[in-house]
Amino acid sequence: MDLFGSSTIKSLERGLEGAQLRQKAISNNIANVDTPNYNAKQVSFKHTLSEAMNASNMKAHRTNDQHVEFTTTKRSPVVVTNRGTMYNHNQNNVDIDLEMAELAKYQIYYNALIDRINGSFNSLQTVIKGGR
Template sequence: MDLFGSSTFKALERGLDGSQLRQKAISQNIANVDTPYYKAKNVTFKQTLSEAMNQPTLQANRTNDKHVEFSKSTNTPLVQTNRNTMYNHNQNNVDIDFEMAELAKNQIYYNALIDRMNGRFTSLQTVIRGGN
């Protein structure tokens, strides 16, 4: 029995991975706010996550109904560099106000995922203890 293999746990895990990657990109942007020619990075994982969740499972020829269905899981968060803009005289395009807002938004998103994950673990703990 795979307690942590449900689609909810997998979605939460992928969301946390994406949030961690976004945190890293935002931190790099903030650290390089005054670096000449530095171009801001952005992580797109919410779209990737929703696409992964909405993808149908891969149909395979199963010879027995008890065989497990295959699924596609090739989607990964994408780190993109925005090279089309320039905010500073040194060719740098990091907007510190935008980055700080994105940092706060990512922190709220991460905390929401952690709260949801804790709720799932609490539910499992209640079941294991027999409802007490």
């Protein structure tokens, strides 16, 4: 029995990895706000959604014949560089207000994921203690 390998915990773990990558990109952007010729970086899941939408081999484990078939494959986010804009005279395109807002947003998202993982572990702890 794999207690920590449940699909819920694995999904939350992948969410944390994505949130961590986003926060790292945002932190790098903030740290380089005054660096000449620095281009802001963003984390993109768009390619993953496109691949999933275009996939023709969608399969899944079905418990009922009326369930829709689909596959689940682990796809990774991609860090992309934003080269289409310029905000500063030194060819730097980091918008500090946007980056700070994004950092706050993803911090809330990260904390929500941590709370869900804690809830999962608390449920396991309750089961181990026999409901006490």
